[in-house]
Amino acid sequence: MKKDHLTRCQVETPHDVVQLVWSVISKQRPEQVFASVLDLGAGDGRFSLITDAYRHYVGIERDETKVSQAKLPAGARLIVADAFEWEGDDYELCIGNPPYIRHHGLDSKWRDMALKSIIADGGPALKKTANAFVIFLAQALMRTKDDGLVAQVVPYEWVTRPSAIELRKFIESKGWSVDVYRFDSDIFPTVLTTASITIIDKKSVSGAWRFGTISRTGTVKFTNHASGTRSKVISYADGSADCKAIRGLSPGGQEIFVLTEEERLFYSLKRNKDVRPCVTSLRSVDQNLSNLDSKTFEQIFVRSGARCWLIRSDLDDHSPELSRYLSGVQADAWSRYSTCTTRKLWWRYRPHPAPALLVASGFTFKSPKVLLNDVGAVAVGSVYGVLLDENHDAVRMMANGLRDYDFQRRLVHHSNGLKKIEVRQLNAVLADLLPR
């Protein structure tokens, strides 16, 4: 695990939430006093403070400073170690709040070791893109008894994210029951994800998955689907040859590859020769705008100083001005981006076509912003493109269909108010909207 990510993942669970987790556990297993409890990524061991619920607690924590500051009750101990070095199993309960670290932040050697160790213990073959908390959740299942219980505070997103599909399938194959309670308020204000209390009961063979919301005071409301509404979460699909959503281009460092109008003029780069229009975010676009033509592009992006000119370093031949610009980019600037360092020529990105539609991946209203791309801008970064082999009227109809589609009801919300659609979910919606 990279050091700065380790520090950033050290978000402590508020004490009332610790208590709430124990009270959800006691509803799942009334009267049970757990003989042995394991906590992976235990921090200061705060889950051990509810002493009447267990006899022995062991917390594994990598950071010595957390352990040295801890004040533990009798029956509890903390061990400074990596959670994946700990071989003890047969725990009745694995409780805790594991680290949230996206796969880019994981040390690849550590991740490969952890994924292998889960497989060696008979667990699922997780994707390399799995978040640390998904890896920890799998480890919790490996370290508990056949009829044990896993109770973890983890982001709600694991119930739908493709990077956790192997874990969900593994749990389904075992028939264990799963209850996922999404918090209806921000319990970790600094973390941009919705937290849940996830309970996996290995004693049960019902295979039932229940979804609900939980308030900080413990009021639970069950919902029909993981979306939290009566509608099913949008599925995932690949695009077709005629209609396909694609991720925004990642050329490797927008401050190098995408210039503002001022920078373009400074380097004497010519429009449509050295640079082409692109869009890296639709945040500043009015929700009601339907068409991005050259006039609106000029107003919204060029004159406002947004990064909106993608350099044509994907081409074979560069003008003397573009060559000068590229040779002026210092190695310590581009070498920070693995996309650049893994290319033969650091600047030679693979181009994307200008899509028919531009779609924002994040949104706060009912649906994301959708623009007809009359200016021929390339979608970059968090903006998706829709490639559509159709005439202008059909493209306009598809844009209207997307704007009218109720995405909000069919997505898992990531943090308060913010929704995000995955590119493969957009493909599923496009397939639905295509005339048959």
Ligand SMILES: C[S@@+](CC[C@H](N)C(=O)[O-])C[C@H]1O[C@@H](n2cnc3c(N)ncnc32)[C@H](O)[C@@H]1O
């Ligand atoms: C989200 S914090 C939660 C801490 C504590 N359980 C709580 O609820 O307040 C996750 C903890 O996992 C620890 N951690 C991260 N990677 C670890 C690893 N590989 N092995 C053990 N602990 C780890 C971090 O240092 C951090 O204290």
